[in-house]
Amino acid sequence: MFSPRIAFLDVDGTLIDAGEVIAPSTIDAVRTARQNGHLVYLSTGRAAVEIYPAIRDIGFDGAISAGGGFAEVGDELVIARTMPEEAVARMVGFYEESGYDFYLQSLTHLYPSPGVRARFATYLQQDRERRGDDRTDLHSVADLDEHPALKAFANVRPLSYSGIAKSVFLAGDLMAYDRVSEALSSEFHVITGTIPHMGTGSGEVTLSGVNKGSTILQLLDHLGIDAAAAIGIGDSSNDIEMLQVCGVGIAMGNATADIKAHADEITTAVLDDGVWNAFRRHGLI
Known part of the structure; x- marks a missing residue:
């Protein structure tokens, strides 16, 4: 069967x-x-x-x-499963006080802080240099003329506190994850980032649970x-x-x-x- x-x-x-x-x-x-x-x-x-x-x-x-x-x-x-607006405001306030770059994710929009695009441009260049062009059997999923992430993060629109499900923080500070976790983990689910090269300088935050x-x-x-x-x-x-x-x-x-x-x-x-x-x-x- x-x-x-x-x-x-x-x-x-x-x-x-x-x-x-x-x-x-x-x-x-x-x-x-x-x-x-x-x-x-x-x-x-x-x-x-x-x-x-x-x-x-x-x-x-x-x-x-x-x-x-x-x-x-x-x-x-x-x-x-989105965050209450007041919770988003507290989270964003902590990022801004700490000087961390970040972006918010809703269903239909990204809300990046002004430094996010430059950080991603650096990550993408490092990935290209590390990867090289040795394999010709692979297919790219990104537009080679202008990477989709760079397009999205170039649009620094006013932040929305409604409909936000997740944030990603990005920092040169390798203690960033510990600091965010200490400040937010009572209300949020905080994990280390999944972005290459960032380690504990980045992380992802959703509502607890x-x-x-x-x-x-x-x-x-x-x-x-x-x-x-x-x-x-x-x-x-x-x-x-x-x-x-x-x-x-x-x-x-x-x-x-x-x-x-x-x-x-x-x-x-x-x-x-x-x-x-x-x-x-x-x-x-």
């Missing part, structure tokens, strides 16, 4: 690498799994507006975005699917709860040792057919 599965895929470090290229086998794995009757969802810390068209065009059944802040089935928003894992459980309940049928695949600190709640939690080969310790098994790295091998092992393809 055919038993369909549902897979949740992180984006950065799982679907694509830090240089925002994707292995052709990953595209084939997603499309083949869906053709075979399984569901495949994105589960990302990115806001919905940061999921580039080239990623969406691969074809998914829906997406969890903003680290669990929102969940969509197809194009329908079914879960929104809001993470990919808890939103996956809400979405599964909405869909009428048991968590035992779910597969979660990720590589970073914001994937831990996802790996824990899914029937099978799979860490990428490029994940840190801490993330691997929370997984049931480990697949190969992001550009070494990691998603394909995981799907193959569990019979989705």
